[in-house]
Amino acid sequence: MVPKRHLWIALALTVIAAPVKAETIQVTIDKLVFSPATVEAKVGDTIEWVNKDMFAHTATVNGGWEVMIPPKKSASLTLKAAGAVDYFCRFHPNMKGHIAVAP
């Protein structure tokens, strides 16, 4: 019989060794508002924008990436770089969001 203590150590090691699982974080767009407007994520996570409007929107970073989000559809982006970015909708620049990406 394996001593109980060893089992616990084995379990603890498994938990520590397992890579941090990437998550999908949803941002809803309703009536030209991104919510939540600010998101905290880490490299490897995916942001999924769920567009409830009848209007097409974008999530655009000046000099960076752009995601097109068609009316009543969803669109995703996997975060590849750490750092904080402000994004906006190119069609309606009054729509703004922020993502803080931890390494």
Next chain:
Amino acid sequence: MLIRHTAALAAMLLLGTAPLAQAADKPTDPQIAHIAYTAGVIDVEAAKQALKKSKNKEVLAFAKDMVRDHEAVNVQALDLVKKLKVTPEDNDTSKALTKAAAGERAKLAKLKGAAFDKAYVDNEVAYHKQVDGALETLLIPSASNAELKSLLETGLKIFQGHEQHAEHVASMLK
């Protein structure tokens, strides 16, 4: 009183500067629905003229965005008036807007190339600004039905967004 209110509202829509009409002179929901719908139709028509005349990539993309968004708003507006059993009511403000827009289109029809692009985009900035002002200070506060008010609020955000988008396109044409 009706003549005074519509004249005041028309002046405000056209100049964007006239003081608020008095509370007693508020437009009714059927009139508000008609004004808002007309404001969208006018911008779609302006965009269709630009799609025919312009060769500038940014201007063409902007005009396509205007057609797509304003048609989407107006589909929602028509669904709503049907649901509420409201018949949009033509009025002097809608008529003044339509007349001013026809004048603007005739002016733009005579222009070509970069001169057309600049005049179209500058007018888009000014037009969206005027409609923003009217929505914010008169149409939204005057609307009595909650769903109509909510649609007008979404319309305001669309118009404000387009105003900023038009300003961005204008800055790229310089």
